[in-house]
Amino acid sequence: MFRSKKAKLKLSLRQKFVVNALNKTLDPFEKGYVFLKNSALKLNEKFPAVYHYFEGLVKHHIITPSKELFKSSKIEDIGSFITSNVIKRLPHVDESHVEEILGNPSNKSFLEILTEGFGINKSKEKTYTVLGNGGFKRILIANRGEIALRIIRACRELNIESAVIYSEDEKDSLPVKFADRSYSIGKPKNYLDIQKIVNIAKQGSCDAIHPGYGFLAENPKFAKVCEKKGIKFIGPSSKMIKKLGDKVEAKKAMLKSNIPVIEGIREDLRSKKHALRVAKRIGWPVILKASAGGGGKGMRIVVKEEDIFDAYENAKKEALNAFGYGSLYIEKYLEEPHHIEFQVLADKYGNVIHLGERDCSIQRRHQKLVEESPSPALNSELREMMGNAAVNAIKAIGYEGAGTVEFLLDKSRNFYFIEMNTRIQVEHGVTEMVTNVDMVKEQIKIAEGAKLAYKQEDIKIDGHAIECRINAEDPSNEFKPSPGTIVNYLPPGGPGIRISSSCHSGCEILPQFDSLIALLICYGSTRQEAIARMKISLGEFIIEGVKTTIPFHQLVLGKRQFLRGNVTTSFIENNKIIEELKGFKSKKKEELPKEKKVLIVTTAVAQYLSKKSASNKPNSWIMAARQEAMNEGTLEE
Known part of the structure; x- marks a missing residue:
């Protein structure tokens, strides 16, 4: 297309104007990425309106090659020219880097160009969610043990003060020592006292409460009280927790999003006779589940008609004791499925991503x-399909925060939604190891109002990670709890080894709480390497004073079925793990009392000396010397 000299001059001047303007805006950024973050934080405090405009600016394209911009056939060249000049002003950028970025400019945001220009490794954690609505100065951690310590560390990295609660027996625990503040709640049962915890948060001027996992983490009443008192609950809203906490309502929500669910009933059972009628319709085996359940409580598998009435009564009673709500529902029981869960993150702006899956098939009593992550049961196609299903479901219900969408995968590779956890999970560290995303920090940032720092294409699963839960339990005696004092504690170390624990030599495993000692996570570039490191780590882990589940894990990791990656929820039963552990116990010699040990040793020594003196003739030279010494008084009898 022919252009006059005047038109070309105008276009050239326009280019120079844009280039100069952009280059001027880049001048302060050249002083350092830290300066950019600090400036943004100060701007947020003093001029929030300008700050939000700035946030929107840097998180979107500034230069997008588009023919609609100047109505010029040469606009791609203009975009490349301007972008090239902008990028060349950044440090650590050479010509090859410029060509790489310009190769697909439509996929580059302004901030991505900036971070790349300053030499920031994209594989590392992104920190630009600091440009969110932020503002937490102090967070109360309504939990204890390993997860409390984990949240304290995240708060420190975000420059947020941490406060913890503790019971009367835990004043010397590591969370109490490491937190900025600590508050006694008295009896252990007060970890469930909503009003007491919220009052502590108010008195301590805490902006938010992090519930961790367990205790009140999925209690909608707790979240509701926080909302009423003006304290941010780090998690979804109370309405969302209530909706997804009811397994029947959660399944209804998933069905609306076209997520497959297991055949069963879409409402609570009215009676045990109602359960029998439904079971006959969908076919045996079936599983009864607590509507407000979790952690394997209130579940019963029923394989024949005559067992369903007893199973119903027992499950109802267990659910009532565990959750204060005895309603049950029923569904078809899938035999030997894989238990696959997808980790998701969602902000309040409608952005949702998943961070891959975890395989949690090795279970005992649910x-x-x-x-482990990734699951050896999934190929890339099935992984993408299940991940997309999880993301679409989360978007449809308007979820906000960290969560886990759980599926069962049958023998025919069909997947079914079973439940959603509205909290950080015990096993979140497995995902962190293969994605390099700090789940707890992202949770906090989202609660502050920040946009997600990641897009789905940013999430790459790198390598393989396996987690073993080391509990103070006796696996050879039906996993009976083994409370007591840890007299010696020495965790393993080395490349790819992560220990999440609040235990140490001298600490006490209290019978009132969960028996978790440590989460041992091993990472490898391949599954085989992760398994090898886990075997070594289990052998090196020294815990004395209480019984542990280490022998159980060593047995599991040695099974051919596990090494092949063919693991289902029936793994323990199929491999007779419990029977083998009991066999180990029966082979052990009975421990003798201390008095008998002393008697045996002294008797053996006496017999040995007696035989020795009887078989050996006395040496005449020694006897003569001994007699002489006695005569001189130098040898005492």
């Missing part, structure tokens, strides 16, 4: 014991 409680997870070993987790």
